[in-house]
Amino acid sequence: MNIFAEIEGIQYTPFACRTLKEYNLSNLEDAFKKNATFILNFDKNNKFALSWWVSPKRTRSYPYARVYDSLAFQGKRVTVIPVLKDEGKDGDRDFIQWDTISLMSLLGVYVIISYYKEAQKNLKFENKITNQKFDFEHIKQELRAISSYQSDALHWNISQIEKIKEITEKALNSYRKISKKLKVELHSDEEIERRIKEVLTEKNSFINYSRDLAEKAQIRESRTIQPKERVNGQKVQITIKNYLGGYYFFTCDEVIIQNDIIYLIECKHSKRSILPSKADIKDGLLKMILYTNLKNLKINDRKFQHCAILKLTTSQSFDSDRVKKLDFLGKIQIESKQNNFSVTINNLDLESLIK
Template identity: 60%
Template sequence: MDIFAEIKGIRYKPLLCRRLNVFSFDNMDIALQKEASFILKIDEKEIAVSWWVSPKRTRSYPYARVYDTLEFPGKKVTIIPIMKDEGKDGDRDFLQWDTVSLMSLLGVYVIISYYVDASKNPNFKNKITNQKFDVDHVKEEISKLLYYQSDALHWNLLQLDNVGEIGKRALEHYKNISRRLGVEMHSWESAEKRIMKILKDKKDFMKLSRQLAEKAQKRERVTIQPKEHLTGIKATLTIKNYLGGLYYFTCDEAEIHGDNLYLIEGKHTKGKELPSLEDIKDGLLKMILLTNLENVQIEKRNYNPIPILKLTTAKGFDIAHLKKYEIINLLKEEARANSFKLLINDKFID
């Protein structure tokens, strides 16, 4: 099933954001070590900050980190590494345009940065861990952002102008880390080609990332992860924004019921309890997109979208015990406030 839709603006009221701790600008390095999301105080100004462990969306719940900043009334920024290389025995990921685009849709300012330090992973010959950002670079960008008057989209487009230079810095620091720790990294040649591709210009970077996103979308469409507990049809979801840009996502489940189209984001746990709060917040970030869709079509026929957050558990879960979960009341309130449905196993929760 291939679904096409538009988003002309975002309206959403988050209710599950955790209380964020406040750090001074001078203690930003400490904040990055201790907190996934936090408030940064600079003189009399404040800004909500989250950061991604990897540029890949499926690692370390970056959506949950961003979600926790959405209640903050001021500027919200997220720090994303241009690339992350864990060494030859680990993974290597690169930033994609679509990630920046999603943040732009949400009104979140992106700082594209890079890692400058790491430790050797004691369990692998060629793997590193505990990677650290260039804090001076991040602080420099945040200082610029404090007085930036345009919206997140325009800031993020400017950030993309610098991806080539940022990529070069990332590669140089990984080479230094490799020499210092005696760890073999992934192919420099292929990384340099990727960076050079980005360096050419923003349009090429966007084109490359969109091609990769389309391929990932198609792969995900035909692959059901073992952790998912789904019964409907997996679908592609292509969203066009008000500037005509296209964003490629997948929908865990899609079901047609007359003129209604159920768009289901699923989160599963193997235990008898509900999925983790991070998993739920990850799903809620998708709800922000799904609740703001307009002109939803399949094969040029219009449908009324019904966004659904589906939480599934192992057998033995007693839905009668939901009153024990304080989070459920907030989750139900968030669903009502933003017009999506909450489904736990096979029962809608009102």
């Protein structure tokens, strides 16, 4: 089963965003050390809600939760994403994809594509690095440009794509210096050099290459049950087209069809805790932003009405009385009601559970 749907725009009000700490520009590096999302007082006229991604891969370190926490801010929302992250030959290497940037555009988030400049050797592995740090001068330069930028996030993010070749080359040079300084072997340069030559020469080639990788990843994910999922229905590929003709390739954890209604269910599970983590739940809430704004949902050209559900499951030691006292759940309940989706905990409706 493959689901196809469209998104024309986003209408959504978040309620579960955490209160963000404020930092001045002079303390930018310290803010990155202590917070995944924060308010940056850039100058007397500009404040940003700033988040950053540890890796360009959207399945690592809950980047969606970081972005979600910035969405209640009424000014410009900015997220910093490394163009690539190389952890060393004994670790992973991830590269930014077009669909990630396109999704941020849909959410009205300005993307700064940046790169890591410094790192430390991971003492547990011969060829692995850790504590990677961005080039903060580059980030400040881009923030300065955003502060006077008059167009929306979409146009800014397209302009970032036009710089991706240059930024990738800077990232590659930084990693060469890190490798030499720390005497750590990183992944081969050949693939990245090939991407620079063949894929990053112009915007459309990067978009098409990213789309091909995203489709393959979607197929793999649709066949895999993750430890943080407890599902009953069918896991299904869902392809979402935006108003610009861009595509997002996701996997819906669980799909149930009843008559002409299709239930799109995002699942989050915890074996040991009273609930899945806040980061896990916020990751699910970002999917609710997408699912509640879908239009023209079809399966094999047959149209369906749809409902979005965030399904939370826990171990058998689930204590409903303790759950009722969690203030965070009250915010989620308000958010679900305001934005027309449902939340269940161990198959109990959240609204009835916390009454």
